[in-house]
Amino acid sequence: MPDTKEKETPIEQMIVSAARLITDGSVLMVGTQWPIIVSLLAKSLHAPGVTICYEGGVILAKVPDRIPLFTADPVINSSSALLGNSFDTLGMILHGGRADMALLSAASVDRYGNINTTCIGDYRSPKIRFGGSGGACDFGSLAPKTVIILEHDRRRFPEQVDFITTPGYLKGKDVRMRAGLRPDTGPYAVVTSLGLFHFDEQGEMVLRAHNPDVSIKEVKDGVQWDLKIHRDVRPLDPPSKKELRVLREQVDPDGMYLRDARRFDEKEVAV
Amino acid sequence: MAQEKLLSMSDAIERYVHDGDTLYLGGFIHHDPFAAAHEIIRQRKKNLTLSKCAGLLSVDQMIGAGLIKHLITAFTWNPLPTTAHCFVRALTKEVPHRMEIEEYSILALNLAYFAGALNLPYVATKTLLGSGFDWEQTDSGVKNRLRFEKSPFTGERVCLIPPIKHDVGIIQAQRSDPYGNAQAWGMLGEVQYALQSCEKVIICAEEIVDTDVVMRDPNRTLVPTFRVSAVVEEPWGSHPGPMAGYYDMDWPYNAYYEKETRTEELFENFMKKWVFGTRDRKDYLNLVGEERLKALRPERYEPDPVSYGKLTRHLGVPYA
Numbered sequence: 001m002p003d004t005k006e007k008e009t010p011i012e013q014m015i016v017s018a019a020r021l022i023t024d025g026s027v028l029m030v031g032t033q034w035p036i037i038v039s040l041l042a043k044s045l046h047a048p049g050v051t052i053c054y055e056g057g058v059i060l061a062k063v064p065d066r067i068p069l070f071t072a073d074p075v076i077n078s079s080s081a082l083l084g085n086s087f088d089t090l091g092m093i094l095h096g097g098r099a100d101m102a103l104l105s106a107a108s109v110d111r112y113g114n115i116n117t118t119c120i121g122d123y124r125s126p127k128i129r130f131g132g133s134g135g136a137c138d139f140g141s142l143a144p145k146t147v148i149i150l151e152h153d154r155r156r157f158p159e160q161v162d163f164i165t166t167p168g169y170l171k172g173k174d175v176r177m178r179a180g181l182r183p184d185t186g187p188y189a190v191v192t193s194l195g196l197f198h199f200d201e202q203g204e205m206v207l208r209a210h211n212p213d214v215s216i217k218e219v220k221d222g223v224q225w226d227l228k229i230h231r232d233v234r235p236l237d238p239p240s241k242k243e244l245r246v247l248r249e250q251v252d253p254d255g256m257y258l259r260d261a262r263r264f265d266e267k268e269v270a271v
Numbered sequence: 272m273a274q275e276k277l278l279s280m281s282d283a284i285e286r287y288v289h290d291g292d293t294l295y296l297g298g299f300i301h302h303d304p305f306a307a308a309h310e311i312i313r314q315r316k317k318n319l320t321l322s323k324c325a326g327l328l329s330v331d332q333m334i335g336a337g338l339i340k341h342l343i344t345a346f347t348w349n350p351l352p353t354t355a356h357c358f359v360r361a362l363t364k365e366v367p368h369r370m371e372i373e374e375y376s377i378l379a380l381n382l383a384y385f386a387g388a389l390n391l392p393y394v395a396t397k398t399l400l401g402s403g404f405d406w407e408q409t410d411s412g413v414k415n416r417l418r419f420e421k422s423p424f425t426g427e428r429v430c431l432i433p434p435i436k437h438d439v440g441i442i443q444a445q446r447s448d449p450y451g452n453a454q455a456w457g458m459l460g461e462v463q464y465a466l467q468s469c470e471k472v473i474i475c476a477e478e479i480v481d482t483d484v485v486m487r488d489p490n491r492t493l494v495p496t497f498r499v500s501a502v503v504e505e506p507w508g509s510h511p512g513p514m515a516g517y518y519d520m521d522w523p524y525n526a527y528y529e530k531e532t533r534t535e536e537l538f539e540n541f542m543k544k545w546v547f548g549t550r551d552r553k554d555y556l557n558l559v560g561e562e563r564l565k566a567l568r569p570e571r572y573e574p575d576p577v578s579y580g581k582l583t584r585h586l587g588v589p590y591a
Contacts, residue, residue: 033352055377056299056325056458070350072300072325074513074520077457078572086299086324086460087385090378095397117346118374118403119362123412129359131348133402134325137376141398163411167401170408179401179408180419180428263351264526 008239010193011151012247012258013211015041016239018103018149018191026100027051027093029139032070034149035103037247037257040067044246053093055135057084067252069262090135094142101188102143104136104166108156109148111225112203113168113187115140116161123163133165140166141181145188152192157223169203176203194219196236204228209236275449276502280551283473283501284310287439293320295384295469296329297442299460300350301515304443304475305329306508306552312336313546322437323347324380324461328511328528331355332546335538337367343435345377351525356532366535373415374404379432381461386434387468395422395429405430439500440469443508444493445516446484447476451499454491457515466493471500475508477517487579507556507564518567521559 008016015038022028022042030039030052039052040063052060054071064079082088093099106115107130117136119126140146146168150156168187169176177183190197195210206228210219212235220227239247248258256262278286288294288311297304308329311319321339323330326347333339334347335357347358360366375383382394400419403411407419418431442462447453453474455462466472472494479502485492511521511528532538549555556564 032350054458056301056460058458069522070300070352072350072458072513074301074457074515074569077515077569083456083458085463086377086381087464091381095378123403126363129362131352131355132344132346132374133376133404134346135377137402137404138378138398141376141400141402164401164403164409170401176401179405180397180430181400182397262522263353264523 008244009258010211012239012244013236014149014151014191014193015247016243017196017236018147019045021147021189021191022047022050022101025049027053027098029053029055029089029094029099029102029135029143030071031055031102031104031136031139032134033105034257035105036068036071037252038103038149041243041247041251044251045243053089053099055086055090055138057086057088058082059089063251067254067256069256090138094138099143101145101147102139103147103149104139106148106150106156106166108158108161109150109190110157110161110168111159111205112170112172113146113148113190113199113205114161114164114170115148115166115168116163118163118165120162136166140168140187142185144184146186147188148190150192152194152222154222154224159225169199173201173203194222198230200228206230207233209234211236212238273450273496276451276499277449277479278501278503280306280310280475280503280505281314283503284314287471287473287500288316289438290317291319292316292438293322293436295437295440295465296321296323297440297462297466298509298512299325299458299462300327301457301509301513302443302455302459302462303327303329303509303512304441305510305512306443306505306555307441307473307475307503308333309546309549309555312338312542322435322465324377324465326355326358328355328525331357331532332542334358334361334370335367335532336542339370341371341373343373343375343380345375345380349525349529351529353529356529357538360535374413375399376404377461379430381464383432383435384461384465384468386432387436388464391434393418393431393433395431397429399430400428435468437469439471439473440466441473441475442466442493443475443477443505443514445476445514446478446480447474447502448480448482448485449502450482451494451496451502452482452485453493453499453502454485454488455493456491463493467498472498473501473503474499475503475505477506477508477514479504489579505552508552510556510559510567516569516572518564519569521563521567
């Protein structure tokens, strides 16, 4: 069992900061990876009444008995209020305008909140290839508020992504609207292991708060463009004892996400 | 009287999957017809267009084995999460050969299958707009069959998605009667619409049951029997994927697969062991081992019985 007295890691700060953005009673579209643990932390703390929806046609009934390793983890078979088709969640809830917020992970994010999970380099002959959209493009296209959660690494923050898998504000809010996306949709926040970002009137990412142990300069150096800083930028509140305890002992006691145990990195996998 | 359609896996694949076919590989993570994919690889079917909304290891193996000329997908990945190496080698290095890719988001691909099932000319949606798939708005290099128009009703910009249809579709279901009344439960993703967009359907089932079992719970039936060409009894047919009520996902297998397929040579050895070195699913399951299979069995978690209500006579009671 992890020690609650130990100081929070940057990843734990990221998870807690993102969870605090979730309002009780809201309807969430939850993507795979960080969104899973973030949404379950919120549901275990201040937002027990959130509705958690997954892209394959899942609405959870409770915090599952083991933390899902992805949004299709078979633990959903005994934790759901509804198991159906992708049309149930991505279709009639998200496209139908019934979702309040979408949570997404990303390989990279740019100045206007556009997300790339497709490729590095030219699409026709990519240097590096990722898995592709999944439901991410649907989340970013249709959700009123998209929250993007990812580990901070300068390479993940280019000025312009090589491929827009999931539209943010494209080249600005007006461009997003001209593309036909509804005006009350788009990125709301980016939460990383360095800080919390929101978007200004033009749809550009702005540093709103930084991790207590990180300077503003470090965050500025962590992206590949001249990052805007909010005039009231402040340090984030570190996780409370309760937040940290629930996260470590209740939500992810095996460290599947917190210590990356689901990758079986340290063990030889014998099959 | 309906006809029994029971076949062995090798006969079903030989008879109904042909070189050059457009193949829907069913299952949204769950219900993945892994055993069928292995048999297709063993029979070395060629030049396939493979359509798979959520591509995991089965898709990666079919690509690595050189069967796929065109891939239709919303994502293809190892859920660890990590790279699906064959998928990436095909797109970045054209190994083992060049593969065309036709990508959608999950909702968009569901809509394309839906249009295929209903034989619609297209469906209109608000997703994909402004993304790299929106070739009109971005210079992403994507070429696809999507069109972008103004809605004749509201004037707003919409994405028009043409139908996707398949020559043959395959799914692993929990149970089926011998006639192809197949039943599946759990998370179904795109399955219901995608199967109906297939000319022929092959049902692989964990268990073969009497028609009476189907009749007592008809809400769970996937496709009507007249749409089904073959039924294959294939327990554990989705391993290493999961099957609700039957087995958990073999998660460490994802890690094992990732390590064992990092190079082309490693991948070949992997396939020699797990696919070409096995004649059928029984051989494969022997490799997995009884102890491991036992560990994957979940506790039972059952619904309370429901009653559909049996009626035999019309109500003979007049209103006074």
